Amino acid sequence: MSLLINFTIGFLAAFIGVIPPGLLNMYAAKISMKEGRKKGLMFSLGVCITVMVQTYIALIFARFLDMHPEYVDILQKVGLGIFICLTIYFFFIAKDNSRQMPESVEPHSKTNRFFSGMLLALLNLLPLPYWLYISITFAGFGWFSFGQLEIFSAVLASGMGTFLMLALYVWFFRKKDKPQQKMVNMNYIIGGITAVISVITFFKIFNGY
Template identity: 45%
Template sequence: MNISLPLLLGLSAAAIGTTPPGLLNMTAAKVSMRDGRNRALWFAFGASIIVFFQTLLAVLFARFIDRRADISVILQEIGLVIFTVLTIYFFWIAKKPKPKKKKEEVKMRTKSSRFFLGMLLSSLNVFPVPYYVFISITLGSYGYFQFDTFFIYTFSFATAIAAFLVFFGYISFFKSKERKDTFLSKNINYVIGSITGVVALITLFKILSR
């Protein structure tokens, strides 16, 4: 079977869905600025693994979820709660970065902790599931997507690769701007909180407009 089509579709879909600034992107940038590029890459790797399973889950249940409108509503309600909690956390609980204490930070923030943080935040981000459900069903209606095992796993693998590359881009960009963008580095929690707040408001609007 031709492997290029599911790879291309997966890379394109993930690039479109992941490139706009979001919780995972900005958190990867934050980890890069505070803990270094290596730990940020571990964060990105952990998040990308979850992206693979989220895509796989979305595609496997695409037709079922598409026929059940109540499932989509439940996903939106769960997302609303999660992003509301995250907004509160980043605005009122998370503290601003303190002056650098490299030795202490290395001890407290290990590579494994960044890896599992990436997995955790990516797991809380439920929006990729309905996104890839929509993508797979839409592509399938035009005959570009096939719901067989090889196609599904290749597509899911491609989305994980694309997500990691996007995270890497954010990590590299913000790391190179670390010394210049002092305002951003000092207020990164508020940036993330603003993003999650906007997503929560959009989700609430969608739920109320039904």
């Protein structure tokens, strides 16, 4: 049962985490528009391999923190403050700054696109603190386990969730339309995600007292 729970949390967390437009998903979309969906999917697959490695590193570190509750309490309180600030920013302060896709994408083979996805994902270090925080928070509710098989389950799910969302970007931008016609303000989506995490963390801290 713990394997399934870890897999579900890993998949949903990865899927939701890639929703906001960023360098990786918008680059995958641009490749799909310029070079076709197959190369876009190969790029996405390369990204997922790196994300899985980053997730594994984060979960190993989270397992260490889980055995030292004094550090977890501090992390949760700091995280709650950060996510509340982010929620306020994205809902009330941030303007419409819809992410634009890269202007040019030079042709590459499918193999090169796979490795370029891996390398470009290395520049994105957000999965490390993201998975650290997600796993610690859900573990506090007893919903996440740090057994070796459970960690592998979450790592596999993170790759699958990331790939699915990137594939949706690849599919959504399959036609060579003008990117501006499909750009939307994602501030409310990001703010909604941080608000949900803030509520979960608040109840976790509150129940701890």
